[in-house]
Amino acid sequence: MLKPIIKEGGITASERYLAKLAEHTFLSLWSYPNVYTDEGYSKNNEGKELCDLLVVFDNKVIIFSDKDINFNVEIDVNVAWKRWFKKSVIKSAAQLYGAESWIQRYSDRLFLDKKNQVAFPITILMKELEVYLIAVTKNSNAPAEGYFSTLGKGSTGTLMQVYPFSKNESLDNPFIIGDLNPSKSFVHVLDEVSLDLLLNELDTISDFTTYLKEKELAIRDGFLQQTAGEEDLLAHYLLNPEKTKLGTIPRLIGNQRDHSIMIAEGAWEEYTSSDLAKGLKSFRDKSFYWDELITLFSKHILSAQVGWGSEVPFNIHEKAVNYLAAENRKSRGCLCEAFEDKLQTVPQNTRSARLTFSPQYKDRLYVFLFFPRNDKQTNSDYRLSRQDAIKAYSLVAKYQNPEAIHVIVLATETQKSETRSEDIYSVHYDKSLSTEERKEAKRIMKENNVLNYTKRFNSKYLSAESTRPYINMSPDVGRNSPCICGSGKKYKKCCLGTV
Numbered sequence: 103m104l105k106p107i108i109k110e111g112g113i114t115a116s117e118r119y120l121a122k123l124a125e126h127t128f129l130s131l132w133s134y135p136n137v138y139t140d141e142g143y144s145k146n147n148e149g150k151e152l153c154d155l156l157v158v159f160d161n162k163v164i165i166f167s168d169k170d171i172n173f174n175v176e177i178d179v180n181v182a183w184k185r186w187f188k189k190s191v192i193k194s195a196a197q198l199y200g201a202e203s204w205i206q207r208y209s210d211r212l213f214l215d216k217k218n219q220v221a222f223p224i225t226i227l228m229k230e231l232e233v234y235l236i237a238v239t240k241n242s243n244a245p246a247e248g249y250f251s252t253l254g255k256g257s258t259g260t261l262m263q264v265y266p267f268s269k270n271e272s273l274d275n276p277f278i279i280g281d282l283n284p285s286k287s288f289v290h291v292l293d294e295v296s297l298d299l300l301l302n303e304l305d306t307i308s309d310f311t312t313y314l315k316e317k318e319l320a321i322r323d324g325f326l327q328q329t330a331g332e333e334d335l336l337a338h339y340l341l342n343p344e345k346t347k348l349g350t351i352p353r354l355i356g357n358q359r360d361h362s363i364m365i366a367e368g369a370w371e372e373y374t375s376s377d378l379a380k381g382l383k384s385f386r387d388k389s390f391y392w393d394e395l396i397t398l399f400s401k402h403i404l405s406a407q408v409g410w411g412s413e414v415p416f417n418i419h420e421k422a423v424n425y426l427a428a429e430n431r432k433s434r435g436c437l438c439e440a441f442e443d444k445l446q447t448v449p450q451n452t453r454s455a456r457l458t459f460s461p462q463y464k465d466r467l468y469v470f471l472f473f474p475r476n477d478k479q480t481n482s483d484y485r486l487s488r489q490d491a492i493k494a495y496s497l498v499a500k501y502q503n504p505e506a507i508h509v510i511v512l513a514t515e516t517q518k519s520e521t522r523s524e525d526i527y528s529v530h531y532d533k534s535l536s537t538e539e540r541k542e543a544k545r546i547m548k549e550n551n552v553l554n555y556t557k558r559f560n561s562k563y564l565s566a567e568s569t570r571p572y573i574n575m576s577p578d579v580g581r582n583s584p585c586i587c588g589s590g591k592k593y594k595k596c597c598l599g600t601v
Contacts (some may be wrong), residue, residue, distance in 0.1 A: 264328040338351065
């Protein structure tokens with residue numbers, strides 16, 4: 103039985119802002135402020151805070167430590183920097199390493215409250231676990247900008263990154279950070295400016311973690327030596343996109359491990375004036391509906407107001423929406439384009455569907471089902487009918503596409519409907535269909551006219567080579583038969599050519 107999930111809201115104003123920003127990027131189903139462990143509970147009847155924010159998505163874990171430490175501009179900058187760095191960065195790193203260790207050992211001993219009454223709702227997939235550590239700092243931006251200006255260097259005020267620097271070297275060089283501990287997981291130190299920038303530009307879990315992973319590999323391989331600021335590294339990444347990825351940190355051709363790169367100030371300005379920046383905005387605008395769906399489904403799951411499936415546990419609901427959230431920004435743009443293009447062509451009283459493989463995950467097949475409402479149906483009867491159709495389409499989609507491992511059906515009303523509701527249904531096919539299932543799929547296709555007409559849909563976002571075929575379902579009906587929309591006219595004089 104699904105139950106409401108109550109999360110902490112963040113203890114300080116800084117933590118609350120971090121939680122709000124993270125929910126925008128990672129969305130509420132996977133972002134949890136102020137998570138606790140059961141360490142010390144037997145003595146104090148209270149658990150110990152693990153971190154300020156925990157994001158969990160499959161095998162990806164992002165741990166945030168937030169420190170709002172004042173930078174004393176009234177004293178010598180070298181002294182002020184040392185004090186600020188120890189409290190903001192070194193202390194955060196210690197908390198992050200501790201949280202990472204706990205999760206690796208006791209991932210089943212996490213709670214949403216200090217009284218340990220509410221267990222952490224998401225199972226962390228430990229196989230091939232990816233952990234990302236982020237130290238969020240405050241109040242260094244203005245002092246850094248002033249400091250670098252006195253040295254005759256222009257600066258946005260973000261922290262300079264010289265990765266070969268040890269922790270002690272960073273202490274002796276104001277506003278420069280390095281790789282804090284090369285023997286442990288990399289700690290990304292982000293001030294308020296770079297944090298906002300990353301979470302707004304890389305606003306999907308996939309895009310954000312892909313960037314962090316590329317950055318870590320480039321640093322630890324010795325290829326990336328330094329950058330003037332996080333914004334310039336981000337620009338370098340986004341200026342080198344790949345077909346289904348927003349960006350990459352390109353390596354030199356061949357085995358040239360003795361080469362390295364340094365990224366100078368000004369790369370961000372170059373990126374923001376480029377066509378690539380306009381393209382990313384286009385992807386984001388195009389995929390707005392996809393984001394809204396994830397937000398809507400997440401809200402209903404967290405409040406346990408899902409209607410159909412209320413008896414199903416949290417993890418089943420989370421997995422269905424997980425497929426939507428796993429898509430990166432480019433993939434969402436292409437999927438939304440397919441969805442909206444089909445929605446605009448389906449007559450109001452016609453059942454129709456489109457199938458498309460995810461551009462990012464080649465074994466994930468989406469079924470966009472547009473199911474009209476009958477004026478004589480109650481809402482309950484309509485939803486039950488649509489649920490039956492969802493299951494039928496899922497089976498036929500798998501039958502027609504044996505290579506699909508995951509089939510996700512997204513169902514809604516046709517255009518111009520007076521009401522709008524959405525259902526999502528996912529099936530993981532870990533083996534081929536049985537003989538009986540194939541027979542049932544063929545029967546459904548024949549008797550219910552499900553997915554009998556194939557049409558290619560060309561996305562303007564991907565090249566023709568990378569676009570998979572889409573399938574447009576239209577009932578097999580004669581030209582002189584009564585029209586399927588129920589108008590009473592002959593099919594050839596009504597909806598023929600419009601489906």
